[in-house]
Amino acid sequence: MGNVFRIKELRYLPRWLVFFIDISIFSFSILISYLFLKNLQVKINFIEYFNEKIFVIIGINIFFMFLFKTYAGIIRYSTFFDFFKIVWASGSTLIVLLGLNFISELILGKPVYLYPVLFLFFFISTFLMFFFRMVTKQLFRMFRDSKKDPSKIRIAVIGVEGESVSLANAIIHNPGHAYQLAGFLSARPDSKKAMLLGHKIYNKQSLLRNDHWVSRFDAILINETMPRPKMEDWTALALDKGLKILKAPNVNHTKEEGIIGGIRPLQIEDLLDRAPIKIESEEVKSRHYNKSILVTGGAGSIGSEIVRQVAQLDSSLIVVVDQAESPLHELKLELLERFPNQKFKFVLADISNLYRLEKLFEDYSFSIVYHAAAYKHVPLIEDNPHEAIFVNIGGTKNLALLSRQYNVDRFVMVSTDKAVNPTNVMGASKRAAELFVQSLQDSSDNTTKFITTRFGNVLGSNGSVIPHFRKQIAKGGPVTITHPDIIRYFMTIPEACELVLQAGTMGNGGEIYVFDMGKPIKILDLAKRMIKLSGYTPDVDIKIDFIGLRPGEKLYEELLTDNSTTIPTHHEKIMISKDPVMELEDIEILCKQIMRSAIKKDGLQVVKILKIIVPEFISNNSEFEILDKTPEYEVYQ
Structure with a gap:
């Protein structure tokens, strides 16, 4: 029984079998057509050549079957396209036979074939061949569904x-x-x-x-x-x-x-992903065309996407700077494969190293600097405040001053909503960086336009909550949330980077651009939905634990300071925040003081000066709350 033909295991009908069945169908159609006329007692022309006439019809039909390959399709996937191939083959056969009739009438005075026979043959054969395919298709489906x-x-x-x-x-x-x-x-x-x-x-x-x-x-x-x-x-x-x-x-x-x-x-990102704001701007393209571009933090979530988007704008050179060796190497391999015609330079460097950066500005004459390099993890920075000073403030200062010195056309800084009314060192350090960048705009002999973009959390970025929850769910839980009422804004990485590029062209210098982030999302609801999407039941299959707010963390983020006002732009989703500014001389003095304290790794002194630079900085759930409760707290300078 192992060799017995089983139709359930047949993947498709062989072409030779389809070809043979089609021949049988139109042979049968010819006979049916003649029988129909015979019953009506219609006299047939050239009856003595009946067999020869049948073979001519079959031969012509076979020729057009080969020409239009009516037998070549897989029957169980037949569509109306296959039906039209049958119509073309049968129709062409009909036209040729009508042509033979026309010639026969001219020469012999009467047609070889009766016209009713030809038209009956055309309709019957076309219908039967298509019907055969539809029945076969349905049988295959029935057999497939039965197992x-x-x-x-x-x-x-x-x-x-x-x-x-x-x-x-x-x-x-x-x-x-x-x-x-x-x-x-x-x-x-x-x-x-x-x-x-x-x-x-x-x-x-x-x-x-x-x-x-x-x-x-x-x-x-x-x-x-x-x-x-x-x-x-x-x-x-x-x-x-x-x-x-x-x-x-x-x-x-x-x-x-x-x-x-x-x-x-x-994925949860599919549900959080709002309709992206697509910004089509010829100005964005023209500002990058044949220009030298620097992207710091280029191997990070935001920086790497900025590089990918800029790589599509025909820049003469894109210099990608990052201090993370492995991510930079992986990005290099990706970009060289995706953009073989774009010239790149990949630089392993720390932006707090002024001398390393200055060599880059000397060599490449940048037109635009996109500054996305920063330390961003709130709890780590709360434990290591001096590192935020070196990178977030010192690194930004280095890049901004070099941009002014080497007449870079535009300096675009990537900031965060955590810089607004900050409750942690990370957010305060980014706010201090914003203030320094803004202060340079009106400094003497400055030709650079200094622009800041500020937005919330991005979906899928390194260390963000969604990948963290996903790993916890994959391990069987628990999913840890700091507080049941904590909320956050979210946007997509491409959307954030489109804003950065657009801001670089919109700005006249000194602006902080904020983005309509939509409605905030409750992190507890986010976690429950992620658990359900993974096929589990919250607090039954996967437990949710509340672990308390981390040092420096707050329940909600803001995009505007209390003292700021917003000015609309030509795009309804993009606004300009008019925040308080500082004079360059004042912030330079404070930056020098905070850098000296950071070198000494004196956390209290660092944070005290940071609170002077950013008066709205009130620590939350942190050891530095003592500086807010006792302003006269003595620390050396």
């Missing part, structure tokens, strides 16, 4: 529109993958009894009332082009019903095999 693989994920595709049908077809036509189509889900009330591609369409409201239907699926499949509110709605339903949520790539830009390979679990 359900329990290891495969049963998918319900969301929607009944063209993109949803394309997704479903991709699943059907790629049975070797881990998915099988189980039906469609739609919010449309008119689709309750409809079928699509042989599968039932389940109505959303009925699904909410009938949990039995939910057991027919393991997951729902969402197209990445689905509007955000609709995606949120279906995600909430799926999580409530215990279904997995999968996301497919854009079917309009992906080949069928790529669609299946691109299906992945929905």
Whole structure:
């Protein structure tokens, strides 16, 4: 029995078999056509050459079958494109036979073939060949569906529109993958009894009332082009019903095999990712075209994306500076592969080393400096405040002064919302850096435009909360949150970098650009949703622990200081913050004092001077709170 032909294991009908069946079909069609006329007692011309006439029709039809390759397609994947190939082949045969009739009438006075026979043959053969393909396709589907693989994920595709049908077809036509189509889900009330591609369409409201239907699926499949509110709605339903949520790539830009390979679990970033602000500006391109660009912190989350975006603007040279050796090396390999025509220079350097930086400014005559290098982890900086002074303040000072000295056209600093009413050393050090950069704008002999951009957390950045939660969930928990009421703003890395590039062209110098970050997100809600997206139940499968606010951490972040006002720009999502400024002479003196204290690693003295530079800096949950409670606290200078 091992050699017995089993149709369930047949992947597709051999081409020779399709070819033979098609010949049989149009041979049968000819006979049916003649029999029909015979029953009507219609006299046939040239009856003595009946067999020869049949062979001529078959021969011509075979020729056009080869020409249009009607037999070449895989039957179980037949579409209307295959139907049109059949129509072209049969139609061409009809035209040739009509031509023979025309010649016969001119020479012999009567047609070789009766015209009703030809037209009957055309319609009957075309219909039967297409019918054969549709029946075969349906049989293959029935046999495939009859042997359900329990290891495969049963998918319900969301929607009944063209993109949803394309997704479903991709699943059907790629049975070797881990998915099988189980039906469609739609919010449309008119689709309750409809079928699509042989599968039932389940109505959303009925699904909410009938949990039995939910057991027919393991997951729902969402197209990445689905509007955000609709995606949120279906995600909430799926999580409530215990279904997995999968996301497919854009079917309009992906080949069928790529669609299946691109299906992945929905990530929390997909739900937090707002519609990005796309800034199309010829000025951005012109300011970078054939120019030398410096990006500090170029191997970091923001810096590396700035480099990627600038690499598309035809700059003459992009110098990438970072002190992290391995990330810089990995970025180098990526960029050289992705942008073979862009000239790069990768520099391993610490921005607190003035002499190392000065050599770069001498050699490359930068037109724009993007300053993204910084220490950013709040608890680490709270324990090591002197390091924030060396890099966040000292490094920024070095780069800003060199930019002024070497007449750099634009200096664009990447800041943070933690610089607003700071409660930690990291945020205060970034605010001090902002103040120094702003103070240079009106200094004597300055031609550089000093610009600052300020935004909140970016999705997927190094050390951010989402990758941290993901690792904790993968380990089985617990997920640790500092406080149940803590909230944060989020934006995407590309979106943040578009803002940075745009700010570099919009600014006249001295501005701090802030961004409409949308609504803040409660971190507890974020954690619960991430746990559910991973297929677990919060506080049942994965425990959530509250560990208390970390040193310097606050419940919410701000983008504007209490004393600031905002000025709108030509883009409704981008504003200018008018914050208090300092004179260059004043902040230079304080920067020298704080650098001396940092060299001595005197944490209290460092933070005391930092609080003088940034008066709104009030420490929270930190050892430095003593400086706020007793302003007269004596420390040496």
